[in-house]
Amino acid sequence: METNYIFKLLILGDAGVGKSCLLLRFTNNRYTGRYCSTVGVDSRTRTLEIAGFKIKLHIWDTAGEERFRSMVSTYYRHVQGIVLVFDTTQRNSFNHIDYWLKEIEKYALPNICVMLVGNKCDALEKRQVRQELATDYADRLGLPYMEASAVSGVNVERMFGKLAVNIFDIHVLPTLQQAKGPQSHGISLSSLPKTIKPRNNKHRNYNCC
Structure with a gap:
């Protein structure tokens, strides 16, 4: 399958919130039920179609343990999108979101697309973070x-x-619109960048999906 674009994503969050399980579900449609802590950084890929273009998502799954965080920090500047995960059954993981946002602020390039995700929403009897609380928190920060x-x-x-569509709208669509200008008779895919580089704007802007 020919790929028109490659988007690089990073999954962040505390250890045990289910980052690897979400990635396995997305890329392989599987759930093992076994907890296995990620050592350093792992990665998986999956291809989606957006607006008729084949988009390969290269997703890095990161370890949440503090001893690996210096290693993980090197990946921030190479991604266009971040999935920031907490566990709805563990209030501490929600309380740590501020820490992860500071890490993003510190290491990621401006204009990064960030989505906040509350995992384990099926475990209603164990819930410690109300949906309304998380939604209000995200709204205040301008995060989806x-x-x-x-x-x-x-x-x-x-x-x-949704995160992939947001990246497409921010990083690809303007190029396509420019290529469709008055002097253009069509778009040559070979003339467009396959790997999208994050923009280095002056001011931080979390883009909502």
Whole structure:
């Protein structure tokens, strides 16, 4: 399958919030139920179609443990999108979102697309973070928020898809629109960049999906 564009994503969040499980569900439609801590950084890929273009998502799954965080920080500047995950059954993981946003502010390039995700929304009896609380928090920061479940698969496709569409709108669409200008008789895919480079704007701007 020919790929027109490659988007690079990073999954962040505390250890045990289900980052690897969400990625496995998205890329392989599987859930193992076994907890296995990520060592350093792992990666998987999946191709989507957006506006008739084949988009390969190269997704880095990061370890949440503090001892790996210096290694993870080197990946921030190479991505266009970040999935920031907390566990709806663990209030501490939600409280740590501020820490992860500071890391993004510190290491990622401006204009990064960030989506906040509350995982394990299927575990209603164990919930410690109300949906209204997380939604209000995300709204104050201007972040898109979605609840998902790696166990049931609910919203997993949707959250990655919405983030990919946002990256497309921010980084690809302007180039396509320019190529369709008055002097153009069509778009040559070979003339467009396959790997999208993050913009280095002066001011931080989290882009909502």
